Amino acid sequence: MRREIVVLAILVGVTIVAFLVTRSVAAYNDDLRRQQAAMWFETAQEALQSGSLEPAVVTLRRAVSRDPENKEYRLALARALAESRLDDEAKRVLFILREAEPEEPETNLQFARIEARGSDADASRRYYESALAGLWQPERAVERRAVRLELIDFLLARGERDRALSELLVLDANLPADTAAQVQVGRLFLSAGDPRQALNRFAGALAADPDDGSALAGAGESAFALGDYARARRYLNAAPRDDERIAELREVTQFVLSGDPLAPRLAANERRRRLLAALKQATQTLEICLVGSVVDPRADLESLRTEAIDFEAAVAAQRRGDIRDLIDDGVDLIYRIERSIEPSCRSVTTSLDRALLLIGRLRGFEQP
Amino acid sequence: MTDGRTGDVQRLRLRENQMFLALSIIIGILAGLAAVLFSLAIDTADYALFGLAPSSLRTFFVPVLVSLGTGVLLSTVFRGVRGSGVPQTKAAFHLQGGVIPARVPVGKFITAVLCIGSGHSMGREGPSVQIGAGIASVIGGWLRLSPARVKELVPVGAAGALAAAFNTPIAAVLFALEEIIGDMNATLLGSTVVASVAAVVVQRSILGNEPLFRVPEYALVHPAELIGYAILGVVGGVMSLAFCKALLALRGVFQRMPMWTVMLQPAMGGVVIGAVLLFVPEIKGVGYEYVDQALNGGLLVRTMLLLCVVKLAATVVSYCSGNAGGIFAPSLYIGAMAGGVIGTIVNHLALFPTGDPGAYALVGMGALFAGIIRAPLTSVFMIFEITQDYQILVPLMVANMLSFVISRRYQPIPIYEALLQQDQIHLPSVALRGSVGWTARDVMNAEARFLAADRPVDAARETMREEGRPAYLVGTSEGMLGVVTLEQLDGALASGRGEDTVGSIVDDVFIHVHPDHSLDTVLARLARSAGLLPVVSRLALRRVEGVITVDDITRFAKQGKTRRAPDEFGGANA
Numbered sequence: 001m002r003r004e005i006v007v008l009a010i011l012v013g014v015t016i017v018a019f020l021v022t023r024s025v026a027a028y029n030d031d032l033r034r035q036q037a038a039m040w041f042e043t044a045q046e047a048l049q050s051g052s053l054e055p056a057v058v059t060l061r062r063a064v065s066r067d068p069e070n071k072e073y074r075l076a077l078a079r080a081l082a083e084s085r086l087d088d089e090a091k092r093v094l095f096i097l098r099e100a101e102p103e104e105p106e107t108n109l110q111f112a113r114i115e116a117r118g119s120d121a122d123a124s125r126r127y128y129e130s131a132l133a134g135l136w137q138p139e140r141a142v143e144r145r146a147v148r149l150e151l152i153d154f155l156l157a158r159g160e161r162d163r164a165l166s167e168l169l170v171l172d173a174n175l176p177a178d179t180a181a182q183v184q185v186g187r188l189f190l191s192a193g194d195p196r197q198a199l200n201r202f203a204g205a206l207a208a209d210p211d212d213g214s215a216l217a218g219a220g221e222s223a224f225a226l227g228d229y230a231r232a233r234r235y236l237n238a239a240p241r242d243d244e245r246i247a248e249l250r251e252v253t254q255f256v257l258s259g260d261p262l263a264p265r266l267a268a269n270e271r272r273r274r275l276l277a278a279l280k281q282a283t284q285t286l287e288i289c290l291v292g293s294v295v296d297p298r299a300d301l302e303s304l305r306t307e308a309i310d311f312e313a314a315v316a317a318q319r320r321g322d323i324r325d326l327i328d329d330g331v332d333l334i335y336r337i338e339r340s341i342e343p344s345c346r347s348v349t350t351s352l353d354r355a356l357l358l359i360g361r362l363r364g365f366e367q368p
Numbered sequence: 369m370t371d372g373r374t375g376d377v378q379r380l381r382l383r384e385n386q387m388f389l390a391l392s393i394i395i396g397i398l399a400g401l402a403a404v405l406f407s408l409a410i411d412t413a414d415y416a417l418f419g420l421a422p423s424s425l426r427t428f429f430v431p432v433l434v435s436l437g438t439g440v441l442l443s444t445v446f447r448g449v450r451g452s453g454v455p456q457t458k459a460a461f462h463l464q465g466g467v468i469p470a471r472v473p474v475g476k477f478i479t480a481v482l483c484i485g486s487g488h489s490m491g492r493e494g495p496s497v498q499i500g501a502g503i504a505s506v507i508g509g510w511l512r513l514s515p516a517r518v519k520e521l522v523p524v525g526a527a528g529a530l531a532a533a534f535n536t537p538i539a540a541v542l543f544a545l546e547e548i549i550g551d552m553n554a555t556l557l558g559s560t561v562v563a564s565v566a567a568v569v570v571q572r573s574i575l576g577n578e579p580l581f582r583v584p585e586y587a588l589v590h591p592a593e594l595i596g597y598a599i600l601g602v603v604g605g606v607m608s609l610a611f612c613k614a615l616l617a618l619r620g621v622f623q624r625m626p627m628w629t630v631m632l633q634p635a636m637g638g639v640v641i642g643a644v645l646l647f648v649p650e651i652k653g654v655g656y657e658y659v660d661q662a663l664n665g666g667l668l669v670r671t672m673l674l675l676c677v678v679k680l681a682a683t684v685v686s687y688c689s690g691n692a693g694g695i696f697a698p699s700l701y702i703g704a705m706a707g708g709v710i711g712t713i714v715n716h717l718a719l720f721p722t723g724d725p726g727a728y729a730l731v732g733m734g735a736l737f738a739g740i741i742r743a744p745l746t747s748v749f750m751i752f753e754i755t756q757d758y759q760i761l762v763p764l765m766v767a768n769m770l771s772f773v774i775s776r777r778y779q780p781i782p783i784y785e786a787l788l789q790q791d792q793i794h795l796p797s798v799a800l801r802g803s804v805g806w807t808a809r810d811v812m813n814a815e816a817r818f819l820a821a822d823r824p825v826d827a828a829r830e831t832m833r834e835e836g837r838p839a840y841l842v843g844t845s846e847g848m849l850g851v852v853t854l855e856q857l858d859g860a861l862a863s864g865r866g867e868d869t870v871g872s873i874v875d876d877v878f879i880h881v882h883p884d885h886s887l888d889t890v891l892a893r894l895a896r897s898a899g900l901l902p903v904v905s906r907l908a909l910r911r912v913e914g915v916i917t918v919d920d921i922t923r924f925a926k927q928g929k930t931r932r933a934p935d936e937f938g939g940a941n942a
Binding site: 003004011012014015018019021022023025026029032033036039040061063065068069086088089091093095096220290 | 393397404405510511512570657661666724726
């Protein structure tokens with residue numbers, strides 16, 4: 001029995017030594033695997049840089065299998081898989097990461113991007129929100145802002161303006177005094193349907209850099225959307241000339257300001273001239289619309305044409321008299337003509353027609 | 369005085385039981401450490417031999433050259449360590465009193481690391497089982513334990529090693545009971561559990577708590593999906609059958625090759641594997657990396673189909689050419705690929721909602737394991753331990769059952785036993801293990817007489833006529849060729865073959881019994897024989913331990929031993 005106890009004691013000693021040896025070997029092996037994983041990861045990065053997605057996925061898989069604990073490799077694999085449109089597998093990789101760290105922003109962001117491509121937009125929004133609510137280090141504030149911007153873009157693309165505006169207000173509260181950032185947010189406010197906030201952002205940007213072309217254009221657009229055409233003209237005239245959209249806006253603004261028969265402080269002759277010019281433009285477009293296309297209901301347009309002819313006659317009858325009583329009716333008629341032709345004959349309308357429509361709205365002729 | 373002696377015996381027994389428990393823990397830890405070290409060594413060997421991105425030349429020549437070296441080792445220094453290790457462990461447990469020489473675990477470790485590390489398509493679990501069992505047996509020997517205790521340590525070591533190798537403690541215990549001991553009611557349950565738990569604790573403390581595969585949560589999406597899993601079970605059964613048949617057939621071919629080729633046979637396998645690796649490197653070694661990918665939907669269906677077929681063929685070649693490594697991991701690999709393929713097809717064609725192909729890959733692993741290894745309970749628990757998810761159990765059981773039934777119907781002898789039979793080793797049937805009663809050993813006459821194989825037929829006929837015997841054993845007690853009967857000799861003489869040797873006319877398939885066969889079996893087989901029934905060793909079919917004739921039965925009956933008192937049974941089958 002004594003011999004057995006001695007042998008047993010020796011065995012315990014051997015077991016301890018064996019444990020220590022195995023642990024050292026395991027540690028060495030672990031290092032080796034990590035080195036291999038790092039080499040595969042490097043190869044994958046090179047493949048990604050040269051645009052070879054398939055070899056990148058293969059080598060990233062190897063890197064992950066060698067070092068399964070490494071979050072960076074897994075995320076890179078998920079990204080590469082998502083880029084290769086292997087969404088299901090990418091999601092599985094991300095699930096593993098999310099299981100370990102549910103609040104990791106990058107994982108949730110990748111999920112959000114994949115879901116954004118699929119049909120489950122709600123899931124995508126939830127993942128974006130989880131990404132934003134995740135644990136961000138202070139030095140990653142710029143990345144976090146970029147994620148929020150991405151979410152806002154996503155919401156705007158889906159027409160969820162209210163949600164987008166909420167996110168924009170959060171973004172606005174933490175906005176750096178940086179012209180580009182102000183312009184970017186201003187643009188988003190404009191897209192989200194809040195031109196007043198947008199104008200504030202662009203104005204802020206212009207305070208820092210009065211010659212910033214994007215800010216000038218954005219401010220012009222915002223003022224235009226607010227119906228402040230005089231301010232809009234000021235900004236748009238200073239904005240770069242090479243943008244077609246801005247040029248058109250500038251033209252419309254110019255027409256609104258120079259062709260409004262109801263503008264204050266106008267001489268009677270000028271008011272009359274503006275009214276007739278506007279009516280002529282509206283009637284011309286109406287004629288083109290009636291000739292060149294199948295309009296439905298055609299009868300409405302024809303009755304508007306008759307009404308325009310009658311109105312022109314009425315104005316002519318008071319050639320030397322005061323037409324103050326006819327001005328409102330005239331602007332109303334012009335607005336109705338423009339509104340009726342806009343949906344079916346948009347291709348034949350001009351900047352002037354757009355301006356006439358805006359004048360009607362500006363002067364309160366818009367019907368509910 | 370008697371009471372005092374009884375008390376001493378009880379105290380001694382208690383101390384022995386405590387000692388055995390302590391030993392089970394130590395063996396569990398050592399077997400677990402050995403399994404971990406074995407797995408790490410394979411990894412290191414793989415990297416050392418192939419590097420990170422090997423050239424074509426290196427890919428081809430590594431398996432060839434390393435197999436040349438292992439061929440020499442396996443046929444000179446480490447004989448008896450080829451292949452899986454599970455059949456050898458079973459044979460050691462059932463036929464050799466659990467005695468495994470120290471060179472076996474050492475040899476298995478070295479050769480299997482080289483074989484698997486050099487790219488042969490084989491698994492590490494089977495060798496781990498043999499290494500663990502070998503360590504247990506050697507320690508039992510050092511401690512001078514009783515033969516019964518040494519035998520009991522073998523499944524303890526095997527369970528510990530498997531638990532650490534696969535990180536599935538429950539499945540390891542079940543495997544030891546189901547496969548090694550062959551009895552689910554074994555009294556060794558406690559020791560195997562202790563060893564298995566100790567091994568897993570050690571393994572996790574070194575390698576961490578990471579599961580072998582990262583498997584997403586899978587569930588039965590729609591009840592009709594069971595049809596899909598049933599199809600997988602049928603396919604799994606057919607594939608298991610194909611694997612087993614191919615393995616046994618090709619191994620037979622290698623065994624029939626001339627003796628001088630034995631040393632070169634692993635390298636022949638190496639040439640094939642080297643060539644295959646040039647085109648399908650994914651089948652290299654254990655291959656769990658790709659199983660993981662299949663489980664996570666990371667492989668295309670055509671890739672999985674290719675890997676399924678090529679892995680099956682490569683494993684058959686690696687194993688049959690006499691390399692050291694198991695079929696446990698390859699069966700899981702093939703199953704995962706087959707499951708992934710079926711899952712993708714069901715996914716595309718089914719009119720009802722279906723689960724992810726990864727779920728089918730997981731069930732496929734279990735189905736192939738149940739079909740090839742024939743350990744259905746182990747299979748179910750193993751997959752359960754991998755997933756830790758009850759939801760997959762129903763599909764798993766359906767597929768496993770079908771695969772198991774199909775495989776058993778067309779390949780009645782389980783693969784490990786069939787492999788042993790190819791090596792002329794016959795394990796006792798489940799009914800015989802631990803049975804009590806008169807056996808062939810009690811009845812046989814140990815003095816068997818032989819005819820020399822080179823004796824001419826006419827001379828042999830003369831001898832038989834003079835001695836009045838109906839049949840004779842041909843050959844020697846260590847190398848019997850078969851049994852020759854009077855009718856056979858008369859027939860040969862009538863056809864003018866009087867000068868031919870007896871060895872040339874003897875039929876090498878002969879009716880025989882083993883020493884532990886019951887008297888009922890002896891009588892039944894004696895009635896079918898020519899009146900002479902050889903009693904041969906289970907470890908070597910051609911080693912004769914005695915003969916039984918009708919006269920031996922009559923003499924035995926006259927001794928008045930038709931019934932044995934219960935206390936006499938102890939020694940007969942111990």
